[in-house]
Amino acid sequence: MVAVRNHSGLLAIWISLVSNIILTVVKLAAGLLLASPVLLADGVHNAGDIIASGAALTSSLVSQKPADEDHPYGHGKAEVVASAFVAVILVLAAFWIGAQSVRSLFEPPGQESWLALWAAVLSLVWKQALYIYTIRVGHATKSKSVLATALDHLADVYASLAAVIGIGLGLLGHHFGWWWAAYGDPVAGIIVSLLVLKLAYEMGRDAVDILMEHNVAFEKISRYEDLISGQTEIKRIDRVRAREHGHYITVDVRVGIPGEYTIQQGHDISRELKKRIMEDDLDVVEVMVHLNPWYVDDTQRDN
Known part of the structure; x- marks a missing residue:
């Protein structure tokens, strides 16, 4: 099961990496040929996605390495480091998109083309499909690097949507004589930069929480406590x-068991407790149990 999950996660990241390379080449080429600043900006943004996908792929490979003497808890946090790295890239992309959009407000609007619109639509559909695929794989595999890749795709969906709106409004404005429509792209770009910044903040916050050893969700802790309470010897x-x-x-669990129990009895209780928790939550790979002596007149916990 673990091998299948790891394979699915790696496949999703490989597909994302190859897709980002193809889209970057297509957008930059179309932007240069059609003299479309919107597509050029989106292409440069996609180039940053190649770096993000490469980091996610590397971290995913490292995270699957088994525990060793230097890393007794495994290498899983390599994915969290990659997630934080992708968040930084998204922050830079958000500021870059915002700056370019604000600058465009004070420049003469460019001439849009139907080919540029179709290129933006292709990018939007492609990135939306990649987002749906990677977010499902990310949730199924619990992979932080795949989830980070999915959010990176979502940021690209926002950027491509802004390009579609901007180019579309430019074409409509040229046809109907709407002078204001030519500035739809920079306005949409500013909105997109804020949305991407929000994604980056949420991703970065989650990564920092894990790196700082933040406790898991209260619901999970409560579930573990229920499982522990169901073991009569505890x-x-x-x-x-x-x-x-x-x-x-x-x-990590600290529990009290009758002080007169033998070491063998304590060992059996610990083993059963680990089995209970790991079978109930497949995300758990290690349960460390510390046993404290308990007597009938105990009133305080031994921490």
């Missing part, structure tokens, strides 16, 4: 913590 829950390592989770 008399007290002292502490439950869990943290993400990219596409997997490690759980």
Whole structure:
């Protein structure tokens, strides 16, 4: 199952990388041939996506390496580092798109063409399909690098939509004599820059939370506590913590069991507890259990 999930994630990133290369070449070529500043800007933005996809691919390969002496908890956080890197690229792209759009407001509008419009539509449809595909694979594999790639595609969807609106308004404005329509592209670009900046913030915040050992969602912790409470030999829950390592989770548990139990009994309880949690949550790859002695008159937890 793990091998299939890893393969699906790598395939999604490879498809994204190849698609970004093709789209970058197409947009830059069309922008140069048609003298379309919108397509040129979108092509430059797509060039940044190649770097982001390359980082996601590299991190995904590293994250699948088994634990070793230097990295006893595995290499899963390599995906989180890549996610943070993609967030930085999106921030730069957002500011670049915004700056170009604001500058265009103070320049004479360019002449739009139908070929430029179709190129923008092709990019929009292609990127939307890639986003749907990668976001599904990302959620299925729990891969931070695939999810980051999906959000990068979503940012491109916004950018391509802005290009379609801008070029389309320019063509309509030329046909109907709407002078204001020529400035639809820079206005749409400013809106897109804000949307991309929002995506970058959310992605970066999640990456920082994981790198700073932020606890997993309260609902997951509550579920682990319910599983622990269902084990009759465990008399007290002292502490439950869990943290993400990219596409997997490690759980730390401190519980109290009767002080007169033997080491063998404690070992069996620990093994059963690990089995319960890992079978219930397939994202968990390690459960570290610390046993504290419990007596009938205990009133305080031993942390």
